[in-house]
Amino acid sequence: SQKIEQNSEALNIQEGKTATLTCNYTNYSPAYLQWYRQDPGRGPVFLLLIRENEKEKRKERLKVTFDTTLKQSLFHITASQPADSATYLCALALSSNTGKLIFGQGTTLQVKP
Amino acid sequence: DVKVTQSSRYLVKRTGEKVFLECVQDMDHENMFWYRQDPGLGLRLIYFSYDVKMKEKGDIPEGYSVSREKKERFSLILESASTNQTSMYLCASSSGVTHETQYFGPGTRLLVL
Numbered sequence: 001s002q003k004i005e006q007n008s009e010a011l012n013i014q015e016g017k018t019a020t021l022t023c024n025y026t027n028y029s030p031a032y033l034q035w036y037r038q039d040p041g042r043g044p045v046f047l048l049l050i051r052e053n054e055k056e057k058r059k060e061r062l063k064v065t066f067d068t069t070l071k072q073s074l075f076h077i078t079a080s081q082p083a084d085s086a087t088y089l090c091a092l093a094l095s096s097n098t099g100k101l102i103f104g105q106g107t108t109l110q111v112k113p
Numbered sequence: 114d115v116k117v118t119q120s121s122r123y124l125v126k127r128t129g130e131k132v133f134l135e136c137v138q139d140m141d142h143e144n145m146f147w148y149r150q151d152p153g154l155g156l157r158l159i160y161f162s163y164d165v166k167m168k169e170k171g172d173i174p175e176g177y178s179v180s181r182e183k184k185e186r187f188s189l190i191l192e193s194a195s196t197n198q199t200s201m202y203l204c205a206s207s208s209g210v211t212h213e214t215q216y217f218g219p220g221t222r223l224l225v226l
Contacts, residue, residue: 032213042220043117046214103155104155
């Protein structure tokens with residue numbers, strides 16, 4: 001069966017450390033993968049997109065890797081801050097011409113001062 | 114900035130009522146989506162639309178219908194609300210050109226009694 005899995009347990013880290021969140025999928029062949037941030041009571045906000053032929057993408061303190069052999073994406077936040085505390089969602093796009101996304105259930109990150 | 118607005122942040126309805134959730138986007142996006150979000154289940158796609166008067170079923174369309182009479186507006190209709198439709202409902206839009214980033218509204222938290 002097709003699945004997207006993110007760690008359902010909350011990730012608690014100390015301020016200044018690097019947070020690493022995982023997104024694993026099975027039986028999909030995504031054209032690209034996205035990461036979104038969601039704060040409580042709000043809609044998700046787009047952060048980064050990485051295509052199937054890209055290994056790594058960076059934006060400021062954020063880094064995403066995409067391993068289509070392992071069927072896994074890692075999302076890193078370096079020098080984490082309490083303001084980074086939120087739920088992070090990964091989303092797969094199965095083709096590049098429909099815009100339809102399949103979301104993971106999200107991982108909650110808590111950065112402690 | 115892209116803005117996606119939803120008609121209500123909170124809504125309380127009774128079982129059997131007909132419920133309308135409205136979504137408006139101001140970026141001339143072709144694609145619009147309705148999701149529901151439940152704890153542990155993540156975002157699940159109810160319906161989406163690629164163009165005016167076009168609609169396609171998502172993963173969980175049962176009990177819902179949609180309407181897109183104008184490009185900027187996408188309505189979700191619960192024909193006869195039931196308690197298992199208590200959820201957070203999120204609307205999103207994306208460009209038909211890039212298809213990539215989805216822009217979300219703030220969400221409507223619906224309680225069906």
